[in-house]
Amino acid sequence: MLGAGGHARVLQEVLDEAGHELAAEPITDDAALGAISPSDVLLINGIGSSSDLGVRAAVFERHKAAGFNFLQLQAQTAHISASAKLLEGVQVMHMAVIHSEVVFEDNVIVNTGAIVEHHCVVCASSHIAVGAVLCGNVVIGSHTHVGANATILQGVRVGSNCIIGAGAVVLHDVPDNSIAVGVPAVVKSRS
Numbered sequence: 001m002l003g004a005g006g007h008a009r010v011l012q013e014v015l016d017e018a019g020h021e022l023a024a025e026p027i028t029d030d031a032a033l034g035a036i037s038p039s040d041v042l043l044i045n046g047i048g049s050s051s052d053l054g055v056r057a058a059v060f061e062r063h064k065a066a067g068f069n070f071l072q073l074q075a076q077t078a079h080i081s082a083s084a085k086l087l088e089g090v091q092v093m094h095m096a097v098i099h100s101e102v103v104f105e106d107n108v109i110v111n112t113g114a115i116v117e118h119h120c121v122v123c124a125s126s127h128i129a130v131g132a133v134l135c136g137n138v139v140i141g142s143h144t145h146v147g148a149n150a151t152i153l154q155g156v157r158v159g160s161n162c163i164i165g166a167g168a169v170v171l172h173d174v175p176d177n178s179i180a181v182g183v184p185a186v187v188k189s190r191s
């Protein structure tokens with residue numbers, strides 16, 4: 001386990017329930033990891049986010065470059081369509097529902113109670129936060145945070161490095177590097 005904050009604590013319980021064994025105390029610095037061979041363990045990225053996904057993404061990318069691989073974790077109460085495609089390090093938390101033909105790229109979190117409908121694509125290191133809803137055919141770019149209880153309407157494309165605020169209802173496409181809040185969501189540049 002990389003990290004020791006709130007997301008890591010929840011992951012610890014999901015891992016226990018799924019029968020995985022944590023090999024050691026949570027790893028919080030490079031020195032502790034230096035003693036471990038990449039072929040002996042699977043890592044789990046315990047860094048969460050409520051907006052900025054830069055640290056979580058950097059942790060994943062740095063450890064991949066050092067030869068480590070990441071566990072894909074699915075909580076026991078999650079529903080995941082057999083036709084969904086989940087890449088490395090994807091974490092699907094309790095009561096999440098993932099329907100047909102969805103694709104999640106590396107290091108994505110689908111948090112507790114989120115619903116991802118058919119044919120959505122979520123790119124690398126993005127976070128679909130608790131209770132968020134992606135209607136069908138939505139595309140979410142990389143390093144984007146979809147806030148708690150946000151709703152993205154069908155067919156909408158949200159860019160990379162975006163923040164969708166908690167509770168937002170997104171009706172239209174959102175360009176890269178934007179922040180969108182409110183009902184209906186108003187879009188502003190992050191810079």
Ligand SMILES: CC(C)(COP(=O)(O)OP(=O)(O)OC[C@H]1O[C@@H](n2cnc3c(N)ncnc32)[C@H](O)[C@@H]1OP(=O)(O)O)[C@@H](O)C(=O)NCCC(=O)NCCS
Nearest residue numbers: 049050051111129130146147148163164165166167181182
């Ligand atoms: C959107 C967000 C990132 C903005 O955070 P911030 O930059 O610290 O913004 P502030 O709290 O300073 O608020 C700035 C303004 O935006 C408004 N605002 C902030 N979040 C909002 C939201 N979710 N919906 C509507 N308005 C919001 C504030 O009321 C404030 O308005 P004002 O300037 O008229 O007073 C944050 O509020 C948010 O929604 N984060 C997502 C949290 C989340 O999903 N957690 C899940 C973890 S699993």
